[in-house]
Amino acid sequence: MDPLLEQWQKDYKNATPKLDTAALLSQITSARKKQSIKAWFDLVAGTFVSLFCIYALIFEATSTPEQVLYAILTPLPIGFSIWAFLKRKKLIKSNILDFNALLLFKKQQLINQINYWRLNLIGCSILWAALCITAAVSVLMYNHSTIWLIQLGIGTLVLILTLTRYLYLKYHLKGKLNYIDNLE
Amino acid sequence: MSKKDHIHEVLLQYAPLMARIAATHEADQALREDLLQDISLAVWHSVENFIGDSSMKTFIAKVAHNRAVDHVLKETRRQDRHNLSDPLLDLVSTDSHQHSDNTYDLMTAMRRLPLKFRQVISLQLEGFNQAEITHTLGINEANVAKRASRALVQLQKLMEQ
Known part of the structure; x- marks a missing residue:
């Protein structure tokens, strides 16, 4: 073997940072426990809220629109919990991907993030428009201004924050994708 | 031996390997500890x-x-926080002062390498053979050889600076 490489191998081994393995083990055991508790909590909470929606649909809803509302709401919490669970699994699997596959995965994550915030923005915009119409009707016809103005203010703030986040991510997306491309 | 005990044993056995890989990618001590975790x-x-298609060390x-x-x-x-000239103050050195300087230079120089070269050279210095590096990085042997030789040249240049 090349003597220089041999010397570097020796130097590299000697450059091992100081390790407190007992502390490391204790930290990751605790971190893993927390992750596990969080995963179970997400799943139980999602199931509980969905079950509550079913209860409300059967015993609490007094009109058809209410029943429709609860029927639409029922699958959402449990669906979100399952999505989060599958996402965790996918993330764990990414640990054993090949280098290029990992970079592809990272690029897809960035694109998914943009799509997620775009959808969020569209949803917020629709809700904000609906809120504006409802507020206008309420203020003009029934003179209930304060509560609607507060709601409109909160809605506008949420919309601005969502828009800012989306524009920020969109602005930086190309640079991030180029950076990953350069690693390949 | 329980599953948990087995994992603990694996982690303890390979902690130095994982710590070295963390050190070749992060100069800041606090961030390096986070990365190791x-x-x-x-x-x-x-x-x-793990399906046993390679050694546990390669995996x-x-x-x-x-x-x-x-x-x-x-x-x-x-942020551009990878300040590549950050000293690694907690490096373990068992040899002379001169040796310690060499060690510092090696780790600093390695972090200056492009990621694709850094990965190959760190695996090579860890003692992995070409086939194992191929398996670890998912690139073919010709590519490994090409990257390894370019990485060595670049590393040597950096060390001479």
Whole structure:
């Protein structure tokens, strides 16, 4: 073997940072426990809220629109919990991907993030428009201004924050994708 | 031996390997410790997916490198915090002062290498053969050889600076 490489191998081994393995083990055991508790909590909470929606649909809803509302709401919490669970699994699997596959995965994550915030923005915009119409009707016809103005203010703030986040991510997306491309 | 005990044993056995991989990707001590924790957790989660198609050491190096790449991407995005001239004050050196200087130079120089070269050279210095590096990085042997020779040249240039 090349003597220089041999010397570097020796130097590299000697450059091992100081390790407190007992502390490391204790930290990751605790971190893993927390992750596990969080995963179970997400799943139980999602199931509980969905079950509550079913209860409300059967015993609490007094009109058809209410029943429709609860029927639409029922699958959402449990669906979100399952999505989060599958996402965790996918993330764990990414640990054993090949280098290029990992970079592809990272690029897809960035694109998914943009799509997620775009959808969020569209949803917020629709809700904000609906809120504006409802507020206008309420203020003009029934003179209930304060509560609607507060709601409109909160809605506008949420919309601005969502828009800012989306524009920020969109602005930086190309640079991030180029950076990953350069690693390949 | 229980599953948990087995994982603990694996983590203890390969902690120095994981720490070295973390050190070749992060100069800041606090961030390096975070990265080491992240790698250890990833190894814990991933050991269940180990199907024995390579040695455990190769498998762990693969997981550790993937987490390190993820870390580099995140940190690069956050800010250009990888101050490559940061001293590694806690390096363990068993030899002379001159040796310690060489060690410092090697780790600093390695972090200056492009990621694709850094990965190959760190695996080579860890003692992995070409086939194992191929398996770890998912690139063909010709590519490994090309990267390794270019990495060695670049590293030598950096060390001479």
